[in-house]
Amino acid sequence: MDYGDTLTLSCEGTGNIKHPNEQRPLSVATISCEGGDIFKNDGWLSEPSRFFLFKCSVPPQYKSRRTERLCYDGNPIIEVGYVVDSHFYPLYESCFNEAALNVLYSKYTQKPYNALYQTKIDRPYFVADDQFGYIPVDTLFSPRGQKAAVAKLVGSAIDNYITQTQFLSRGHLAAKTDFVFAFGERATFHYVNCAPQWVGFNGGNWNTLEVDLRNHIHVTGYNTIIYTGTFGISHLQNAGGDKIDLYLFTDENNNPVVPVPLFFYKVVYEPQRKCGIAFIGINNPYVTTEEAHQMFFCEDLCRENRDFSWLSWHPDSSSEGYTFCCTIPDFRKTVPHLPTFDVDCVLT
Template sequence: MEEEELTDIVEIPRSGNINNAGCSLSLRNDLKNAKMPLLITPGTTLFYPYDENGFINVNFNRAIELVCTRGFANPDQPTTTITFAFCIRGQMFNITNSSMDLGTVACTGWNDVTVANLSNSCNGGTKFLDVGFQLAPMRFASVYQVCFNEEYEVTRYVQHTLYKGANNYQNSERPNKFLKAGFFGGEELDVIYTKQTQRVLLNRILGQDSTKYFNDNNYYLSKGHLAAKADFVYASQQRTTFLYINTAPQWQSFNGGNWLAVENGLRQWVDTKKRDLLCWTGVYGVTSLTGEMMTDVELFLYEDNDKHFHLPIPKLFFRVAVEPISKLGVVLVGVNNPHVSLDVIKRSYVLCEDVSHKISYINWKRLDLKNGYSYACEVNEFRKVVTHLPTFDVRGLLV
């Protein structure tokens, strides 16, 4: 987070007599209410900052702005959407003239997620979208941005920031379902992603029984997050990641294998280095399998009534990570197909020189085909092939 956002923050010991020194709350241990309000820096559209150890620190008598888009349950103000919490000490705040533990404040329901159209465009997409929360008519708290192509129903990339302290994310429950957020037409995506529906369509695409490509454990296509739930510390932010525009079809063995290692490794990097990372996470190409005629056939998850295919199953997932001060960056790439051979991968899936031998912060089994064969690239070499990435300055490899 920007330095100017931290002017009201003081470092406070977690134990001992803090008296009127201020308030300090652990995101993970003190703020466990499932329907917490949004915590906003007063008068801004910025989520309230936390330190590198996952604590919210507030000076005595300074405020956090609390937002419940559906009104407050505690305090009992169901028609009020915005109020202020003034620090008393420890976890106690003055809220509507009552002393309250901030961890007990609750909304009447989950805060409504908003997807807003941005005026600027993005390469390879027909919509550049901002996902977050409408605090008030002219106030929008952004969580991440999406470059989405409506014609092909594919998200080119999602951009977000991994902040230092991100490994101290709140442990929140997953929503019951992903939301379409006004996209994907009349397609029943919850049905499309079922294992049975996947098999039926791939049988038709391949012209043969696709059973050998599936099992109920890890050989099926899951809703692969681009911006991961655990990349965001606040539970409210985490819920915004459960939109279909933040996903792409991903083989589960890869999702829970090397792709998970990429996500975990970058969070560990910001936690260890105490520095932020700017991230662009996306997909590239359409993967294929050998069909009935012994030729490669591209794979999709949906066929419409006019026999047009949608929801392509990507060849590759990638994440670009750039440290904004040094402008050093890396691209971590994974093959989204556990059934493709190593020869085919080297011929058709490796887009640039592999520099993974220089990368030590990802604990992956990168040569394991089941877990998703993976490699690393210099950013400027990668973008010579993947041209839809936005413009940003990178001056070397993040090692």
């Protein structure tokens, strides 16, 4: 920053800005650069001070808001971010299916510096605001809640599926560490950025993709737009051998809601060159390799391809999640809800 440039500090929510030289508590304050990392505010601070001394007594609270903008099939776009001095600053947005109560995708940017994210950030609880109405989302994802929900569908076969090592986690779409600073990382803990994801896949190939992609973008210098989303409905067999679609709740009109997705995907688009690619994973540890390959809806671009040697996932692992890659045009043939943008080449 140059001398005289200003910054707005905010701890809005339930806390205030803490500083050894403060003369009174404030939740929002403007400071000006005195050179280097020294900042001042004559009306608030008793003397100029180094930047690292500014802290929040309590982390600021992120919020979601329903916009007037629409995405696929007339669904609303929900923005998640922070309110500062009555102005809303979004960090990412989600296309949210209000009927089925599932997220189609979260959209955000990822740049080379995102690999240098802040570490040792406490994980907050997920919040729903009012986006899920009366549905008890926290309870549905709890060990007891998810086991009860799936047991209603598969009956006595439940113990074959929900175990100590395989269960449904709160699967981030925009990942916590896809954001550089603590306030961005915390804001990913919202149910409009989350879907039921089998824990082996969550900590396996999906995590590998997140880490490898973040590092690859850092090395290549790409400035990307990311669409991370879900498609389809996962299934399990009941005691009679019938395939049953998985949902975590039935609403007051007896409609199944909060589906367990069959696919998680991450579409990466580099708008400057108009290059893109889709990475897809199957969210079901109980399908065989043969069954998984039959679910692939495109030619797998990444398999044995030197252009993707940076990707270290294990694509044929049932426990880590079966995975494959598509061109954007091929991806669109199966997944209709991806927003329109021009693609001229494959992003490698």
